[in-house]
Amino acid sequence: MIAEATRSRAGVLFAAPALLLIAVFFFLPVIASALLSLTDVDIYAIADLARLCVVGAANYGALFADPLFWTALRNTALFVVIAAPLSVAVSLAAALLVTAGAVRLAAVFRTLFFLPVVTSLVAVAVVWRYLYHPRFGLLNYLLSLLGIAPRDWLGDPHWALAAIIVMSVWKNFGFNMVIFMAGLQSIPLQLYEAASIDGAGAWTQFRRITLPMLRPTLLFVVAMTLIGNFQLFAEPYVMTRGGPSNATLSVVLYMYEQGFRWWNLGYAAAIAFALFGIIVALSLLTRLLARGRGAEAA
């Protein structure tokens, strides 16, 4: 009994430094910004705390009535819906490609595919802006060879988000590819051997062996990609600043603008929590769906 108490106290003591750090640098700021989201802290309030009002849920109310927030949310949702499956598909295909023994120079491709991930986003954005240039860009030149009229990729509200999606998928798929590669390597080769003896083709093998065996990896990648995509910020911040006509304004970019450009900290905190709620809800939904499917399969 005493030994148990001592031991658990020892455990608490060992965990205490880490817990303290998490409390100070994670939970405290989160609680502070939750409280902040219930106030109207802006530059008037920063100057003189007497001008601070506790507004309760008014920030959230204003958020729902704010057309720019809805624009940002729509853009972000569109980005997630298109970029996330695309990113997962591309990285899975790339992983299959570089792990398949048939491809020569697999190591070279592996490195090449991973290169964008470690490259500075700002440098990448500058180069992609050249590629997308309406008059001198490589992309429009290639399209002109196919007889397609040039487009103002980043300047046209109809195309800007698509341009950001393509760049973002290219920039980030290497990371997921590495995770998929690890997943693929853990699938026992005997399964494929047995399947090919039974006469299963490549497609059947992929569907019946690779995909089911990759399930945990796939779920992890999908969840991480969804969360990451909802936090879309750097790409539009560097490439378009949310323009043209707010076609690439994302929720996090809008939060940044409200918080650090206009110093409406209360409102910005409310945006952050709205986004947090959305991400939590979606993560739960993904898990529920996955569990449902898993039960079905079993």
Added chain:
Amino acid sequence: MTRLRRAVHSPAALALLLTFAAGCRQTDPNAVELRFWAMGREGEVVQSLLPGFAADHPGVRVRVQQVPWSAAHEKLLTAFVGGALPDVYQAGSTWIPELVALGAAAPLDARLAAAARADYFPGLLDANLVDGRLWGVPWYVDTRLLFYRSDALRAAGWPTPPGDWDGWRAALERIKAQVGPSRYAILLPVSEWQPPVILALQRGAALLRDDDTHGNFQSAEFRAAFAFYLEFFRRGLAPASAEGQIANLYQDFADGFFNATITGPWNLGEFATRLPADRQDDWATAPMPAPSPDTPGVSIAGGSSLAINAASPHAELAWQLVDYLTAPERQLEFYRLTGDLPARRSAWAAGALADQPHVQAFWQQLQHVRTPPKIPEWERIATTIARYAEAAVRGDLTTDEALIGLDRDVDRILEKRRWLKQQRSAVSYQPAATPLADSRWLMADGFATT
């Protein structure tokens, strides 16, 4: 790391370090360090002006920190919140109201001598006045006017630039007719708020009403200016592409992709160095055309000011630095180093700047400048104007929809300002009768309207 530690541990090195430390203390018994933030290129160049100040002020060390323009605004506000604001700082003149609202700037009325005060362009000094008091001293000026291809304008039949809107548009129509469908008469970057705002100020539009607490964008004046602005795009005189899509402003100007633009003095130097040599005789500047021929065309008053941190412990010294840097001879030298136009008229006279071909138009323009509303929310309102103007240019919104939306959004931005105004008048007119109930009512009123 280990090598460093070993070096410090050796007794000889320790002794050496101590000597150095003692040495520092001996040469400067009570040196004052004056911290000064300057932005971008100015922050780099201002160093070379400081030796003169150091000579007059032995024992004062000015530490200049260079802040990039893109981060300057954020950094000033963050520094204020963190209590790390320097003694003297450079600030865009449109930021002054914000810094005043924060209490980050010290009033300078008592410090600036009357003679010096009269020497500044009145329109520029006005930008530094908030509630009738002076909070910053103009350091260099910024206004916007026409840069154009003189050869294209001549070819279109205008040997001198048109002075009014009708002539302006007729000239641009002619240029457009001559350059064809893939080139343009003028470039008005759609992400910029300045062109529509300048046109509105020219029409005499009051952008805000009720003591700057409501948007006033459906007024007849603003509507007329906005319609005139949109016409540039509707008639194909200006390309409706975002600023970022101009790959190289100077190349495109030299190639004739566009033949005029509205921009500021920083481009005087850029045009002189970046345009090819055989194009140097083909560009000129002109003051903004006016809505009617008998009035001068106004433009916007901008530029940078020097302000003093209200919490600086060295306010007197800080002022001496500001005074030193804004003296006419330093302004002239600064112009020679950076190309930034002086804010004092005597500096212009001393350097005979108004006689220089491209600079002359700025001298004329600076006599007629207006300040946009001087409230902390202005930058946000300006961005909102640009957003609606862009939507209207692209045809996503009709003129009416854009102006109604603009008024609605600006009213929302000014909500807190209205509340503060109400509260202030409540305090002064209804002294302490029911203060609690009163403020609660005001709060409810202020925020129920969202």
